[in-house]
Amino acid sequence: MKSRLLRAVLFASFTLTFGFLTSRTSAQSYVLSNLWNAAVGDANYPFLASDSLHRGLAYNPVTDHLLVVSRTGGPNVYVLDANTGASVGTLNYDTSVIGGGTFPVNMVGVADDGAIYVGNLSTSTAAPDFKLYRWANEDPATVPLLVYDGDPSGGTNAQRWGDTMDVYGSGTNTQVILGSRNGSVVAVLTTSDGTNFVAHLVATDAAGGDFFPGMALGPANTFWSKKAGGNLKQCNSDLTANSASTVTSISAVAGAGGPIAIDSTRKLAAIVNTTSHQLSFYDISDPATPEQQGAGQSFPTAPPNANSNGTGSVDFGGDKLFALDSNNGIPNHLLAGISLETPDNLRLYDISKLTNPPANVDTDFFPTDNVNGNGIGSVDFGNEMVFGLDTNNGLLALSIQRTPGPISVSLRDNDAVLTWPGQGVLQSSTNVTGGYADLNGAISPYTNSIRSVSQVFFRLRN
16 A cells, blocks of 8 residues: 655745835834933033043933033032933032042943942053942932942953943842953953942953943843944853853944944944044844934034044933033033934734734834824725825825745544635645645635545645
8 A cells, every 4th residue: 555645835824014105215213303402611511611521421210310420620420300401410429439540430320220330540551440439329418339449350451441331230230341442351340249349351352442432231241342433343241251252243334433322122223423423323133234213413512523532422211312422622512312203103913813912013104204293194904905194194005915824734534634724725736846736616624535645735825
């Protein structure tokens, strides 16, 4: 007796694909609009003067405030309302705790729990003395703690430290990263109790100088870096082996500048160009084709002045983006608060499986980004099409195409029982590569005798 072999060519389950009636050359997920500015010469910001003494900026997610480090008129950490730019006050600058280094304070970062970390700048490569200070909160009565003091290399690889710094996590999971100014190493500071930090010197495959002026920490022991004119790079680090290697290198943004911020959740990158004095913003979900979101944003000082140190900072804060472009003794393009908005769009969901939330099949954008303040619009299905109307942004018409499948096969005695969802036409062939013919009238479930065949293949067509 012949052996009987049944094979089914299986296709993906029903999905929706769409074609544009009207489309953009580049569909954007976000647009940038100015929220507020603070420029040199504004009496509300006396700490922003004609000097290069302001380099560090960070957002506090607990208070919705912005922190700025400045040494103009004496070193201090200033607190601003992130939504208006109004002054809130300063941190407790206790000189009995804070002191030492080339600059006593330089860069700032904020943990997810609102703890504030400020580092000094240590330029000595003979006897580096990097200091890290921690404020538990912004209360003026909260005194800072010295939580790290020493050479992050442990004396094995003396470097200049404190030009770049970023903070990630909270509590005992807080990490602080420092990029060496001219070397190819980074230091990651960790804590077991939340208040005392130890340094891990991490060797990398980077070139010397790759970690200035842009550094940003990410989840799961990852970090990003960018030098002026260089690729935006992501590294995976192993703090047990004290090593890191590059896993992503984005060349398309090489000319965008240096100081960076990364939103790992939304896969966004913000970059300050300290030469052209522009803030650029990218979707990096596909590193091979990063997509700039809108035009570059200028800083408030005009005409722009040189930032010969190439220093500055940028940070995300919820739906806001903040940037600082400092200079060497001449004021320039300082704080700019930018709000992030999602343009009006048409979203289609698959509700066939009744999942919560339903699966988002596709999101497409209207041809313009005008504000629809009244929220007025319509959407309707018809003849394998879906139509969307946004009152201030035009029409979208999308075709819906169904891809049939999958086929399920079960054996019952000498018969094969085939089932499938939807209205696809069943075809069969004795050759998997071709020769398929319709099985007229076949509907699911379909029973096929396999008593007298050695093999048969099935598939569905529209």
